[in-house]
Amino acid sequence: xxxxxxxxxxxxxxxxxxxxxxxxxxxxxxxxxxxxxxxxxxxxxxxxxxxxxxxxxxxxxxxxxxxxxxxxxxxxxxxxxxxxxxxxxxxxxxxxxxxxxxxxxx
Amino acid sequence: xxxxxxxxxxxxxxxxxxxxxxxxxxxxxxxxxxxxxxxxxxxxxxxxxxxxxxxxxxxxxxxxxxxxxxxxxxxxxxxxxxxxxxxxxxxxxxxxxxxxxxxxxxxxxxxxx
Numbered sequence: 377x378x379x380x381x382x383x384x385x386x387x388x389x390x391x392x393x394x395x396x397x398x399x400x401x402x403x404x405x406x407x408x409x410x411x412x413x414x415x416x417x418x419x420x421x422x423x424x425x426x427x428x429x430x431x432x433x434x435x436x437x438x439x440x441x442x443x444x445x446x447x448x449x450x451x452x453x454x455x456x457x458x459x460x461x462x463x464x465x466x467x468x469x470x471x472x473x474x475x476x477x478x479x480x481x482x
Numbered sequence: 483x484x485x486x487x488x489x490x491x492x493x494x495x496x497x498x499x500x501x502x503x504x505x506x507x508x509x510x511x512x513x514x515x516x517x518x519x520x521x522x523x524x525x526x527x528x529x530x531x532x533x534x535x536x537x538x539x540x541x542x543x544x545x546x547x548x549x550x551x552x553x554x555x556x557x558x559x560x561x562x563x564x565x566x567x568x569x570x571x572x573x574x575x576x577x578x579x580x581x582x583x584x585x586x587x588x589x590x591x592x593x594x595x
Binding site: 377409411413418419420421424430462464466469470471472473474475476 | 519526527528529532541542544577582583586587
């Protein structure tokens with residue numbers, strides 16, 4: 377099983393600040409996918425195939441990486457970005473999620 | 483508009499069974515692989531099972547293998563999860579998902595005596 381480790385587990389960012397969340401895989405994966413979840417709601421697909429933004433995702437978000445190291449970046453933090461973000465690998469079964477990164481507004 | 487609506491959740495005793503359903507609309511259900519993902523209270527996401535569009539390929543998480551069965555009826559646009567030998571650690575919100583594009587609102591399953 378491929379284990380995904382996200383860091384940090386929690387963080388706070390000020391409006392306008394650049395934010396980077398990393399996801400490290402225990403073995404190489406072909407792509408990484410990201411989801412955003414706000415309290416009391418279903419997760420939303422956010423970034424797929426490492427760097428493609430899902431429909432409606434602001435272009436201040438970006439994704440990058442390869443092999444065992446991937447990241448989600450927000451170029452300029454906005455209040456609406458406060459949420460928990462999860463990475464997911466589908467390169468091998470069982471598919472696995474990272475433990476989540478809770479991003480708060482400072 | 484793509485919609486996934488889960489039903490069938492509830493309170494069940496340990497060792498008993500429960501069957502979840504997910505009705506899909508707004509897209510050609512028979513063209514897509516589908517998944518069940520769960521989230522225990524206050525915890526992260528756990529992928530549970532996948533079924534391909536024509537049911538030829540089925541995969542499970544180790545934690546549910548042998549106890550849960552994923553299936554689908556493309557004529558009814560419906561995805562199922564049959565859960566048997568339920569344990570307290572199966573308590574979670576169960577999401578039906580076309581993983582990278584659409585998720586349902588979830589069905590709550592509580593396993594407790």
